[in-house]
Amino acid sequence: MAALTLKINNKNYTVEADPKMPLLWVIRDIVGLTGTKYGCGIAQCGACTVHLDGVPMRSCSLPVSAVGNKSVTTIEGLSEDNSHPVQQAWITEQVPQCGYCQSGQIMAATALLKKTPLPTDKDIDTAMQGHICRCGTYPRIRKAIKTASTLMTQKASN
Template sequence: MATINLNINGKSQVVDVDPKTPLLWVLREHLNLVGTKYGCGIAQCGACTVHLEGNAVRSCSVPVSTVSNKKITTIEGLSENGDHPVQKAWLEHDVSQCGYCQTGQIMSAVALLKSNPAPTDAQIETAMSGNICRCGTYLRIKDAIRSVNTQR
């Protein structure tokens, strides 16, 4: 066990865990931030996507000891009132079916738009292809991302 200082959603947090514990489980079970989802545990599905220093990472495959004091943003920290433009676009396009993967999809989309505010369809497809949606809402996800782009 080790004491690790974390900077999550702009807040300092201290956890006492096995340093190898993936960030995903620290978020979900030690900090009660359950919007980040477990899907595969091997960085294949994207359900656990969070931002590390602004970049999308799969939190299931990031040992918590490697992110001490680095800036981490989860879905809960994306906006104060659920009104980030990407969250609003998701609602506007009524994207969700079961909804389980959507927080990860949103975190990937936000990271994409930050680095590339006007992505082409091909760039959206490539950037989002690490996030599986079992319900098959891919077309609406793409429409939602496009709409954020055109609003700018």
């Protein structure tokens, strides 16, 4: 066990954890932020996606010791009231069915739109590759990403 200080959602947390413990379990079990989900445990499904200094990462396979001084953003860090444009688009387009994978999907979409504000279908396919939705809401996910792009573009031009 080691005392580690992590910056999660712009707040510092000092935690006691095995340095090899996956970041996911620190976020969920020690810090108590349960929006990030456990899906497969081998970084294949995307349910556990968080941002590490703005880059989407699979937190189920990332040892907490690898975080260092980088900033972690979870689904809770996008907004306190679901007002982030991507979250709003997800609601507008009624994306979730069971909803289990959706926090990871939203985090991947948010990173995509930050890098590519007007993504093509190919951009979306590439960014969302490996994010599994067992309910098959992929057409709604694509539509929501395009809706979020429009919302963000309109907001930026105002």
